Amino acid sequence: MNEVPIRVLVAKPGLDGHDRGAKVIARALRDAGMDVIYTGIGQTPHMIVEAALQEDVDVVGLSILSGAHMTLLPKVATQLREAGLGHCVIVAGGIIPAEDSALLTSQYGIDAIYGPGTNTDEIVAFIRTTVAVRRATL
Amino acid sequence: MTLDAAQQLALDVRRGDRRALARALTLIERGGAPVRFLRKALIGYGVGSLVGITGAPGAGKSSLTTVITQELRKRGMQVGIIAVDPSSPLTGGSLLGDRIRMYDLAGDSGVFIRSMANRGQYGGLAATTLDAAMLMRAAGFGMVLLETVGAGQSDVAVVDIADTVLLVEAPGMGDEVQSIKAGLLEVADVIVVTKSDRPDAAATLQQLRALLRMQMESADAWTVSVFPVSALRQTGVADVVDALVAHAEWLQTHPATWRQQRRHLLSLQRALESQLHEAVQQLPGWSKAVAQLGHYDCDLLAQQLFKELVANGFTKE
Numbered sequence: 346m347n348e349v350p351i352r353v354l355v356a357k358p359g360l361d362g363h364d365r366g367a368k369v370i371a372r373a374l375r376d377a378g379m380d381v382i383y384t385g386i387g388q389t390p391h392m393i394v395e396a397a398l399q400e401d402v403d404v405v406g407l408s409i410l411s412g413a414h415m416t417l418l419p420k421v422a423t424q425l426r427e428a429g430l431g432h433c434v435i436v437a438g439g440i441i442p443a444e445d446s447a448l449l450t451s452q453y454g455i456d457a458i459y460g461p462g463t464n465t466d467e468i469v470a471f472i473r474t475t476v477a478v479r480r481a482t483l
Numbered sequence: 484m485t486l487d488a489a490q491q492l493a494l495d496v497r498r499g500d501r502r503a504l505a506r507a508l509t510l511i512e513r514g515g516a517p518v519r520f521l522r523k524a525l526i527g528y529g530v531g532s533l534v535g536i537t538g539a540p541g542a543g544k545s546s547l548t549t550v551i552t553q554e555l556r557k558r559g560m561q562v563g564i565i566a567v568d569p570s571s572p573l574t575g576g577s578l579l580g581d582r583i584r585m586y587d588l589a590g591d592s593g594v595f596i597r598s599m600a601n602r603g604q605y606g607g608l609a610a611t612t613l614d615a616a617m618l619m620r621a622a623g624f625g626m627v628l629l630e631t632v633g634a635g636q637s638d639v640a641v642v643d644i645a646d647t648v649l650l651v652e653a654p655g656m657g658d659e660v661q662s663i664k665a666g667l668l669e670v671a672d673v674i675v676v677t678k679s680d681r682p683d684a685a686a687t688l689q690q691l692r693a694l695l696r697m698q699m700e701s702a703d704a705w706t707v708s709v710f711p712v713s714a715l716r717q718t719g720v721a722d723v724v725d726a727l728v729a730h731a732e733w734l735q736t737h738p739a740t741w742r743q744q745r746r747h748l749l750s751l752q753r754a755l756e757s758q759l760h761e762a763v764q765q766l767p768g769w770s771k772a773v774a775q776l777g778h779y780d781c782d783l784l785a786q787q788l789f790k791e792l793v794a795n796g797f798t799k800e
Contacts, residue, residue, distance in 0.1 A: 349509060375578045376571070376574050380576065382580075382582060384583065385582065389590070395590055396596075398505055399595055429502055
């Protein structure tokens with residue numbers, strides 16, 4: 346049997362059109378040997394959850410710069426759980442203030458948040474360890 | 484995965500459970516005994532046809548796939564899409580971006596899109612997409628569209644997989660495309676000239692129709708047609724879908740084509756390869772052979788493994 350590469354959905358929820366950051370992350374994860382499905386901009390939580398379900402991903406990566414993170418990120422997390430995708434690791438990035446970050450990770454089901462300037466190796470390492478644990482329990 | 488779990492999964496796929504379908508699609512990439520079980524449990528279920536969409540990079544395959552799907556949805560059909568993109572030969576990773584252009588299909592519960600990496604190996608397309616299409620058919624999708632990576636060597640493989648080959652040609656791509664045309668024109672069942680809103684589309688259309696007129700035709704043969712489509716203006720799509728449906732019906736009465744024969748042969752070859760490979764990997768000599776890689780000729784190593792396999796008796800299910 347072959348080990349399937351880690352599958353990651355990279356999406357931009359909501360209404361901001363700047364996706365350089367999302368593309369940098371997508372590229373870094375690809376170079377780390379992962380299968381990265383990039384959906385592009387303007388995604389609603391419903392679209393993201395549907396894509397995550399169809400693609401059977403291990404990780405949902407969300408890039409958000411619009412300031413609507415406290416509305417959109419919890420929605421995605423909740424809808425993922427409701428769709429039976431509670432095993433998905435949710436990683437977010439963008440312009441998210443520290444106090445919001447703390448809330449999102451402690452109360453709203455986001456596994457990790459990475460701001461500008463993060464070393465991509467750190468993100469890759471986090472995804473690898475977390476997915477290994479989740480896959481083992483599936 | 485246990486066989487009991489695989490059996491449950493097969494049942495769930497047949498019920499049309501989308502989560503089950505998604506998980507089964509991952510399983511087939513992994514291979515092994517559960518996949519053989521799934522194949523046995525699901526083959527022959529569902530009646531949908533598999534349309535392979537092929538053409539040069541940038542010809543408009545994703546956009547065409549999107550508008551064809553919208554037209555099929557208008558006609559009440561459920562559509563499965565398999566979008567293949569290349570893997571990196573260096574890291575094995577991939578960036579699968581076909582969903583970007585399929586934005587208008589997102590959230591439609593009558594559409595199921597699965598992105599797949601071709602794993603960069605020879606036959607990589609064939610290795611899993613046939614099984615993926617089989618799963619989607621079993622789940623009740625009336626038509627499965629397979630969007631290949633841009634034209635190249637792997638594109639010829641689409642003939643070994645699809646029931647219907649749809650060749651996509653963009654206007655104004657010049658002499659470079661001529662060579663591709665020569666190869667793929669022979670096996671295309673439906674041809675679409677995309678971006679027909681552009682002024683040079685008429686010339687491409689004319690050229691292709693002239694080329695087709697030169698091909699030999701037997702009375703019994705399917706007639707290949709060329710259709711202009713503009714995804715931008717949404718024109719010409721209904722004619723293409725009519726042709727796809729007509730070809731699927733035509734296949735019902737003309738089943739024993741050379742292509743189906745080739746496909747069955749390919750399936751047999753694949754099954755043989757994967758079962759042999761798995762059996763050999765379980766031999767005591769396997770790790771020894773891997774350790775000797777680079778020092779000995781691979782033909783010799785393979786021969787040794789084969790001898791060991793025969794001596795041990797091939798007892799796998």
